[in-house]
Amino acid sequence: MTQRTGGPEALPLDLETMRGTARRLLAEDAELPTAGELETLTLTLRGHMMLLVPAVEDAARPLPEADVPRACALACVGEARMRLGMEPGPTLPAAVAHAQRLGRSVNALCDHVENLDGAQR
Known part of the structure; x- marks a missing residue:
């Protein structure tokens, strides 16, 4: 886990779990999730x-x-904020693409x- 630098109230980040969630949709052998799984x-x-x-x-x-x-990091943040503002499409393939x-x-x-x-160490 990585500790956030935002002070004592900052939560540790479980990057392994976060990457695992992404891998569920991005792995080459990923199975298409059901609509309920996709929403989750x-x-x-x-x-x-x-x-x-x-x-x-x-x-x-x-x-x-x-x-x-x-x-580069701040550009990534900008793109992430943009994606957070987007809604998935009405079809399952569009919703999968959005989640990916x-x-x-x-x-x-x-x-x-x-x-x-x-870099800061």
Whole structure:
């Protein structure tokens, strides 16, 4: 687990679980979820993103403004916020595609948390 840098009230992030949720939709051999499973996965991924976005921002904040990893991380945060504002399409394939996009954002945000955390040590 990775500890957020946002002070004593910050929650530890279980990046392994977050990546596992994303893998449920993104693995090459992933089975198509039922509509109910998909709704649960989508809500779970959104929750993961809501925890990851401030963690990435906290980790990026101390870095110099011209730092490339900082810029990449903040661009990822912007894309994640955009995806959080989107709604899934009305069909199952559209809803799966939406959830997969959320999963890719979760993976990218996890990468940034790990990379930025390592850069500050």
